[in-house]
Amino acid sequence: MTNVVVVGCQWGDEGKGKLVDYLSGKADVIVRFQGGNNAGHTIVIDEKVFKLSLLPSGIIREGKLSIIGNGVVLDPWALREEIETLTKLGVNVTEYNLLIAENVPLILSFHKDLDLLREARAGSTKIGTTGRGIGPAYEDKVGRRAIRLSDLENPKALRARLERSLEHHNILRKGYGKSVIEEGEILNQLEEISTFVSKFSTPVWRVLNNKNKEGANILFEGAQGSLLDVDFGTYPFVTSSNTMAASSSLGSGFAAQKIDFVLGVVKAYTTRVGEGPFPTELKNDKVGFHLETVGHEKGTVTGRNRRCGWFDASLVKQSCILNGVNGIAITKLDVLDSLKELKICVGYEINGELHGYLPSSIHSFEEIKPVYEFYEGWDDTTEGISSFEKLPSNAITYLRRIEELVGCPISSISTSPEREDLVHLRDPFEESIK
Numbered sequence: 001m002t003n004v005v006v007v008g009c010q011w012g013d014e015g016k017g018k019l020v021d022y023l024s025g026k027a028d029v030i031v032r033f034q035g036g037n038n039a040g041h042t043i044v045i046d047e048k049v050f051k052l053s054l055l056p057s058g059i060i061r062e063g064k065l066s067i068i069g070n071g072v073v074l075d076p077w078a079l080r081e082e083i084e085t086l087t088k089l090g091v092n093v094t095e096y097n098l099l100i101a102e103n104v105p106l107i108l109s110f111h112k113d114l115d116l117l118r119e120a121r122a123g124s125t126k127i128g129t130t131g132r133g134i135g136p137a138y139e140d141k142v143g144r145r146a147i148r149l150s151d152l153e154n155p156k157a158l159r160a161r162l163e164r165s166l167e168h169h170n171i172l173r174k175g176y177g178k179s180v181i182e183e184g185e186i187l188n189q190l191e192e193i194s195t196f197v198s199k200f201s202t203p204v205w206r207v208l209n210n211k212n213k214e215g216a217n218i219l220f221e222g223a224q225g226s227l228l229d230v231d232f233g234t235y236p237f238v239t240s241s242n243t244m245a246a247s248s249s250l251g252s253g254f255a256a257q258k259i260d261f262v263l264g265v266v267k268a269y270t271t272r273v274g275e276g277p278f279p280t281e282l283k284n285d286k287v288g289f290h291l292e293t294v295g296h297e298k299g300t301v302t303g304r305n306r307r308c309g310w311f312d313a314s315l316v317k318q319s320c321i322l323n324g325v326n327g328i329a330i331t332k333l334d335v336l337d338s339l340k341e342l343k344i345c346v347g348y349e350i351n352g353e354l355h356g357y358l359p360s361s362i363h364s365f366e367e368i369k370p371v372y373e374f375y376e377g378w379d380d381t382t383e384g385i386s387s388f389e390k391l392p393s394n395a396i397t398y399l400r401r402i403e404e405l406v407g408c409p410i411s412s413i414s415t416s417p418e419r420e421d422l423v424h425l426r427d428p429f430e431e432s433i434k
C-alpha cells in the first residue's frame with residue numbers, strides 16, 4: 001500500500017500525463033484533486049494519442065478506478081464530450097471505473113462567459129486564461145454560491161442555490177453590458193445533463209478511505225504546475241487553485257499523512273502558456289525556436305504556442321521545497337539533443353542584488369536578470385533511450401547538476417512521448433519515503 005502524488009514543478013505541461021499513465025500501471029486508484037478542464041494531459045501509446053482534460057490519466061488502463069475529487073471544478077458538458085472522444089478511441093468510461101465527488105462544484109455557462117468577458121476587457125493586464133470558466137467557478141465556491149454535483153439530486157436546494165448565484169452573476173453581467181440570465185435557462189441545461197453526470201456521484205472521501213484500508217495503491221494526479229499555484233505561483237498570472245501536493249488531501253478527502261511519495265515532474269527546459277513573468281524565456285531566439293518546434297510546444301487545450309526558455313533551477317528548487325518533493329522526473333530530454341550549449345539558471349540579479357529565489361513582491365519582471373551556468377550539449381540522440389548508462393556523458397553531467405541544484409534525486413527521465421521510453425532510477429511505488 002503506497003500513496004503517490006504527481007505534481008508539475010514549473011508552469012504546467014511538464015509531462016505529468018505521461019508519468020501518471022506510466023505509474024498507474026502500479027496503482028489501483030487514480031485521483032484528480034484540483035483544476036478542471038484547463039488541464040491538458042497527453043498520453044502516447046504506440047503512436048495512439050490520448051488527450052485528457054478532466055479525467056484522470058489512469059482511465060486509459062483497464063481495471064483501474066479513476067476518481068475526480070471535490071477540489072476539481074467540473075464542467076459536466078466537457079466531461080461528456082471527453083468521455084465520448086475516449087469511447088471512440090476504445091476506452092470505456094462508466095460508473096464502474098469513474099467516480100466523482102458529490103461535493104464537487106460545477107462550472108456553468110455563465111462562468112465561461114465571465115472568464116472570457118474579463119479577459120477581453122483586461123487589455124495588457126490579461127492573464128491569458130484558458131477561457132474554461134475555472135477562475136469564476138472557484139470564486140463561486142469560496143463565495144458560497146456554487147452549484148455542487150449533489151445539488152442536482154435536490155431540485156428545491158438547487159433552485160435556492162441558483163437564485164443566490166444568479167443574483168451575483170447578473171449584477172456583474174449588467175455591468176459588463178451583457179444580457180441577464182434567467183433561472184429557467186440554467187435549470188433546463190442542468191436537467192439535460194443531470195442523469196448523465198449524477199450516476200458518477202458519490203462520497204469519494206469514503207471510497208478512498210476504504211480503498212486505503214484494503215491496501216490499495218493510490219495515485220494522485222496534479223494539474224497545472226507549482227508556479228501557477230494561486231498562493232505561491234507568479235501571482236496574478238496563475239490559475240485559481242492550489243496546485244501543490246498538499247491539495248491532494250483537501251481536494252479528495254484523503255488524509256495528508258497517508259501520502260508516501262511526492263513525484264515532481266519537470267521538463268529539461270522550461271515552458272509557459274499565457275501571460276506572466278518568465279525570467280529564462282528565449283524570446284525571438286534560435287534556441288527558443290528549436291525548443292518550440294522540436295518539442296512541439298503547442299498548448300493541448302487552447303492550441304496556443306508555449307513560450308520556451310532555459311531550465312530554471314531556482315524556481316524548481318522553490319517548487320520542490322514547497323511540495324515536499326521526494327524525487328523528480330525529468331521529461332523531454334531528447335528535445336535538447338544537438339544543441340551546442342545549454343544554460344541552467346541558478347539565481348537572479350534584481351536591481352543589482354543576487355537572489356536565489358523569485359521574490360513575490362517583484363512587479364517589473366523586465367528588471368530580473370537570470371544568472372546562468374553553462375554546459376556543453378551532446379550530438380548523439382537520447383530519443384527512446386531507457387537506460388541511464390546509454391545516455392551521452394554530457395547529458396548525464398547536465399542531469400546530475402540539475403539534481404544537485406534543485407536538491408532532489410532524479411526518479412526517472414523521459415526521452416520521448418511514448419509510454420515506455422523512460423529511464424528508471426527510483427520507483428515511487430517501491431521507494432516510499434517514510
Ligand code: GDP
Binds near residue numbers: 013042044333
Ligand atoms: P502535462 O500537462 O504535464 O500532462 O503535459 P502535456 O501533455 O500538456 O505536455 C507534454 C507534451 O510533451 C505532450 O505532448 C507529451 O506527449 C510530450 N512528452 C512527454 N514526455 C516527453 C519526452 O520525454 N519527449 C518528448 N519529445 N515529448 C514528451
Ligand code: IMO
Binds near residue numbers: 041130
Ligand atoms: P496542465 O495540467 C499550462 C495557465 C493558463 C493561464 C493561467 C490561468 O496541462 O499542466 P486558467 O484557465 O487556469 O484560469 O488560466 O494558467 N494554465 C496552464 N498552463 N498547463 C496547464 O495545465 C494549465 N492550466 C492553466 O494558460 O496562463
Ligand code: MG
Binds near residue numbers: 013
Ligand atoms: Mg498540459
